[in-house]
Amino acid sequence: MMRQYELVDRVRKYNPNTDEDLLNQAYVYAMKAHGEQKRASGDPYFSHPLEVAAILTDLKLDDSTIVAALLHDTIEDTDATRTDIDRIFGPDIGHLVEGLTKLKKLELVSREAKQAENLRKLLLAIAEDVRVLLVKLADRLHNMRTLGYMPAEKRKRIAEETIDIYAPLAARMGMHEMRSELEDLSFRVLHPDAFQVISARLDQVAAKNSDLIAEIEQQLTAKLAGRGIEASVTGRRKHAYSVWRKMERKALGFEQLSDIYGFRAIVATVADCYAALGVVHTTWPLVPGRFKDYVSTPKQNDYRSIHTTVIGPRNQRVELQIRTHEMDEIAEYGIAAHALYKDDLGSPSETLVRESNAYAWLRRTIELLAVGSNPEEFLEHTKLELFHDQVFCFSPKGKLIALPRNATPIDFAYAVHTDIGNRAVGCKVNGKIAPLITELHNGDEVEILTARGPNALPMAWESVVATGKARAAIRRANRAAVRAQYAELGHRIVERLCQRAKREYSDEKLNGALPRLARASIEDVFASVGRSELKASDVVRAMYPDYKEERATAVPKPEKGWFGLKTGKAVKFKVPGVGDDAIPIRGINSDLPVRFAPNGGAVPGDRIVGIMTPGEGITIYPIQSPALVEFEEMPERWLDVRWDVDVDESNPQRFPARIAVQSVNEPGSLAQVAQVIADNDGNIDNLKMSRSSPDFSDLVIDLEVYDLKHLTAIISQLRAKPIVAKADRVVG
The missing domain is CATH 3.30.460.10 (Beta Polymerase, domain 2)
Incomplete structure (x- = not known):
């Protein structure tokens, strides 16, 4: 174990003006604080902070950083407190030691969440003072050098964390020798045979x-x-x-x-x-x-x-x-x-912001990562951002953008600005139109084509991007879009309930009722209604305390093939989907959270009803669907809806439907069925085939069609084929 005078001599070699008394005081304090504590190897625990300090003397760091290395485990593992460190060594060193201390008593359910929250705390401390990073990397390096004394499971977990986070972090900061040693030490543990x-x-x-x-x-x-x-x-x-x-x-x-x-x-x-x-x-x-x-x-x-x-x-x-x-x-x-120990250069972090692109990048990245992510997402995004293999691309104006390997123009767009990414609809790579998922290479010139307003982001983008910034922005945008859909649905439900109750709806009226609804904003109220977390009748009652809800129950009308509503003692039937206050349904690409019945779908031309599902929005069923029976005793989930489909000859919208076909079991029969559907411009989304007898095969085909007329034409032409014994629509 290194002696007290040996540590002072190591620092004096590169910093003749070192404060020897401060170093000696920290040495003695840390040794007494750790007392009889032992490491897994059996060595005195104090040997660890001493070795960390020795690693940092090789990097020629300032006195405060060396002292922080000696003290870095005192708050976490001894009776010492931040107040004690501040009082004895000053708030500057106290701040460094606090930044290196893991969070205690985390009320989190998973190890990953705890790891992420400790990493978040560390990175925020690094953003304030780069010396926290240097001590942490030296701490991890010595722990990896002595990892052999740990249990196998813990060795593997620490090695994975090192190779996922700390080695890339060292690389991002340009510390390649330390990165290489961390990688090799982790490799030895994770893949011993290959090593x-x-x-x-x-x-x-x-x-x-x-x-x-x-x-x-x-x-x-x-x-x-x-x-x-x-x-x-x-x-x-x-x-x-x-x-x-x-x-x-x-x-x-x-x-x-x-x-x-x-x-x-x-x-x-x-x-x-x-x-x-x-x-x-x-x-x-x-x-x-x-x-x-x-x-x-x-x-x-x-x-x-x-x-x-x-x-x-x-x-x-x-x-x-x-x-x-x-x-x-x-x-x-x-x-x-960088000469962090030199005088008159300002604080080390201020110096590095001026001199180091790496540290400036790290601070910007931490600012982006620290906002709006849950612990698991934060950990994922951090790993993505620290990935150190890079490609360098250029904007049309010559701006250089550094991206990880396998990055796409989507990553490039978000690297330029979040708004550019959210509005991206296409791109040019080296002057040629290319897909937004194209893999970029060194030297590519990338031009992003954008829409004028906000653009609906494909969910698949999240799985193809390579940067944490892009992934986080896509998730935020999609969450905002989903929330907006639920809010719009809730808005329509509340307005239509007010119309039926002959009450006037106004934002001012609802704003005054927010305290009674325990919601912070009108949008929160509407989103809660749209998610079925809050009943629309409760919202109307909060605006109008004298409002009385008519309790209704859904009852079937089998002979008519649709459902009615029973209010009070009298039975009043109405055809769903035709009322003036029915909610218009445009399809899945609308401003409402809409999906269609899972076993058969629904198409324009069907009389339809909507069923509210908490957290999922509206499920649209044809009125003849037998699945509606299970909602008979839940009238509060029923919505009056109607089709409101725009006719766009250049890009008509398709809707899901299901048909059952029984065909003769002979070569080419499946091809003939598929050909009929193709000739009628139908699209097969899924197909299941089974043998009902030696002579016949049963096909269940999920289709996408324009409307009921289109579906009926396909079924009619299938029935006309000699190889088809039966063809019928399936309504689930």
Whole structure:
């Protein structure tokens, strides 16, 4: 275990002005606070915060961050409080330690929800002070190094969290060395057999090619020196996890990998980077498609380097990175490479907002993620946003947009602005019309075509987008659209009830009744009515206390094939769907939450009734549907509805119906049935076929038709076919 003076010496090497008394005080306080606590390994618990502090001294961080590392578990695992830390070490350090403390006594039902809420708290603390992130990553790194002492199930859970969240977070902050170690440590736990096999193969290749690596280093150095470019060239073996991930992503065997080794040339200036590139490309052939210039176009995490692959000595592929010393430091240490301990630069976070695109991105992302998501969605969106493989696309005006791999123009639209995404109806990729689900590639120019007003978003968008921002925005828009549908339905129900009760409806009247309804707004009232969470009669009674509801029960009228309403002692029958106050139904693509009877549907021309289902809106049934019998004793769920279908010759709307066909069992009979439907412009949505006897087959076909006349024509032509014994409509 590191001694007190050793820690002070490590800090003094890079910061001669360190506050030794503060470091000593924190060392002693943390050691006493943790007392006799032990780790799973049996080591004193204090050894852990001490090792975390040691990792941070390698990153050359300021005194407050080192002290926070020593104290980071005191509030969570000892009797120390935030008040104690503030009093002894000051509020700045107290704030850092508080940001690293997990939430206690979370009243959440799932482990994922608890994980998400702790992550949310951590990210919000990081947004306020970047040093929280640096301590947390060092904390996770030491925990991963000592993970072998944990139970197997806990090891796996911690490794999954590390590879899903903390390794990508380190990558997003440009801390590639830490990311690589976190990935390899997680890989060892999650896929031990693969880790052992790949590590063994890498060791074999290293032993076999040790002289080749030295030869490539010498030749590259000599070639560059011959052109007056002083460069430090080193070869390095790729990490096991990155090799495995490439094999998985590209479905390659180990023998097919040609870039197990990478070489790095460190030069003095940006001009030397491009001069070195010229030397390399004029000496050895370039491998097509393997050149990337992150110097002129840096990554979002501030990474800058030139990447190229050439056919080098002994016809071996040489993957080369060319960068300056400053670029190399940022590539290895990311945001920690900024001199956080220097005086007169403002707070570390303010400095990084000015100097680091990575940290500025993180703060913007956290602001987006922190609003309006439940814990599980927050965790999902965070994982999406931290995914570090990127493509770079351009707007028509030249704005660079960085997106994850597999991103689509929908992601691009939301990256530009949420309103652009919500109004997107099409796109052009590199000047050509393309589907909105097209996968984008580096260098693509993307133009988003938008509607003038808000656009109904397809539910499928949520499953195809690659960014958390897009997914969250789509969910919000769809929730708002569904809520608007329920509110519109509730509005119509309340207005029509007022009409039948001969009472005047007004927003002012309802607004005054909100306290009695325990709702915050008129829209909340209507949405509750639309979802069947609040009865329309209760709303009218809240506006008019003297209103008395007529209790009604639904009764069948079998001989007429429809249902009536019984009020009081007299029986009064009416044909549903024809009253002036009936709610108009336009179909499923309307402003109301509408669906059709699941076993047979309904089509224009049918007399229809609506049944309210809590949380699902209106289900439309034909009046002759036998399924309506089960709602006979629930009159409060019945709605008077009517068709209100616009005739659009260019894009007519289809409606669901079901038919049952009995056909002769002979070759081609199914084709003939399908041909009749196709010839009549019907659309088969689903088909079930069974054998009723050796000579006949029974078909149940779900169709989409325009109206009752269209359906009747299809049934008539099916009956006229010699191979059809029976054809009838099914009403469920």
